[in-house]
Amino acid sequence: MxxxxxxxxxxxxxxxxxxxxxxxxxxxxxxxxxxxxxxxxxxxxxxxxxxxxxxxxxxxxxxxxxxxxxxxxxxxxxxxxxxxxxxxxxxxxxxxxxxxxxxxxxxxxxxxxxRRQAGQAERLRAFNDSLREARDWASLAPLLQAEMQTQLDASVQLMLLHQDQTLPQQNLPEAVQWQTDGGQAPSAEQSAGLWQCLRLAQAFGPGTGRFEEQPAWYLPIRGRGASLGAALLQPSRSQALDAGLLTHMQLLCTQMGLALERLATEHLAQLARDEAASQANRNALLAAISHDFRTPLACIMGAASSLLDQDARLSPAQRARLAATIIDETEALNNMTANSLQLARLDAPGVLLRLDWESAEEIVGAVLRRARQRHATLTSNADGPTASELQARLEPGLPLLRCDALLLTQLLGNLVDNAQKYAPRSCIEISARTALEGSARFIVLAVRDRGPGVGLAWRERIFEAFQRGAEQQHAAGPDATSRRGAGVGLAACRAIANAHGGRMRYRARRHGGASFECWLPSVTPPQAEEMSA
Incomplete structure (x- = not known):
């Protein structure tokens, strides 16, 4: 009616x-x-x-x-x-x-x-936009299936090679992924037809000029290179006679093949970039070991040789100074080694952290204890300038941190060591507080001093590996030895912050001095009953 x-x-x-x-x-x-x-x-x-x-x-x-x-x-x-x-x-x-x-x-x-061609052109443009926005190999198959089903109103089944899979010599089911209607797998005959279409990169079925007695269309999904898959379409009798519809379906498959090739190329390019970055890190570490690690090793060897060869002629004060030199240079060498290895590990793709719920108070306390013990050991064995005063300031009621406690302890330790090197005899403060930036909440761990600070041109570069600032590169005099390093401490701090989803910042203090801040996203901890369960 x-x-x-x-x-x-x-x-x-x-x-x-x-x-x-x-x-x-x-x-x-x-x-x-x-x-x-x-x-x-x-x-x-x-x-x-x-x-x-x-x-x-x-x-x-x-x-x-x-x-x-x-x-x-x-x-x-x-x-x-x-x-x-x-x-x-x-x-x-x-x-x-x-x-x-x-x-x-x-x-x-x-x-x-x-009008039909204009509609097809518009749908093809929208389909190309959706393919261009896709960043995952597996997400492209549902896009093509949905587009074909919309225009054909019939069953559509897709067979695609896996991203890192080349065309096997035999028809191996594990080499491909399927996109079928309702999870219904194609028949053995249909599967064989799809494999044949994939290998020959040619269309089969009515109106194609090949195997026209077949009731369905077998269309290859190919780009500029080899075929990457095949599509099985089952049109109605009137649709099977429509040459324009067949051409449009093949064009959709071709666009799909080009998108798959693009993703494969991007994947290979990313692997190449990761490999290049890894190689650059290895080269930088070798350069740092061959150059910056020689000085503390030479100091340790010289002090140990003096203790061994001239022990009888040395006074107790001289022995104490040589022992303090060995301890100091060994500690510096250990820090440079730990930072270099940590930087290489955290800059590698796919790094996994040992995350747990930790207290900011315990992390800051551990850093304070380590710094004070190290200062006590050095000052008890050597005559030197009074070390910087070290204190902590923590905001009450800080939430728990979802972090790797060892890495954050290393981060704060690096910042304290830098402050003691470049801001001698000033008050150094370790602080922990919460902060809001827009709608996001952060926990800010900072080490602040009243030293000379960092020049404007170096405030971003100091967080790069093997960058130590113009003042430190040309340092001379009694402070030059104490400021020796490979320039990886702050780079390791930034790598640790980035691995936790945070970032490192430098902020110049209002009345002089520097504040190195690690901004970590605040994550709501689980409820007590969930943690106990």
């Missing part, structure tokens, strides 16, 4: 046009000659053909000419025609009406084809 009313609604304009045409012809009967009235009928037929299908337009035109003969051509009330002139007029009316209907029908078909 709904279809019947839809047909009437579509044909209503043609009926109105014919009604108006006949009313006008009856009104003009006797006022104009027969030829002018015939032109009105031809005009009505042309306008009605804009809405009527071709067959109906020709039938209506034939009926209108016969009715025109009955009503207006003498003898009226009869289908007989007097004279060749009237017969020629009626034949011309019928011919013009049919030709007009044919031309309008052709224009309507061309307009419908143009």
């Amino acid at each position: 709904a279809r019947y009313f839809k047909t009437l609604f579509e044909l209503a304009p043609a009926g109105l046009i014919w009604g108006a045409t006949w009313w006008l012809m009856f009104w003009l009967d006797g006022r104009v000659n027969l030829a002018n009235m015939a032109m009105l009928l031809v005009l009505g037929a042309a306008l009605a053909s804009l809405w009527l299908p071709l067959a109906r337009a020709i039938l209506v035109s034939l009926g209108s000419v016969l009715l025109f003969n009955w009503c207006f051509v003498s003898p009226r009330g009869s289908l007989t025609v007097e004279g060749n002139q009237h017969l020629l007029l009626l034949a011309a009316m019928l011919a013009l009406s049919c030709v007009t209907a044919l031309l309008i029908a052709s224009l309507r078909r061309q307009a419908a084809l143009a």
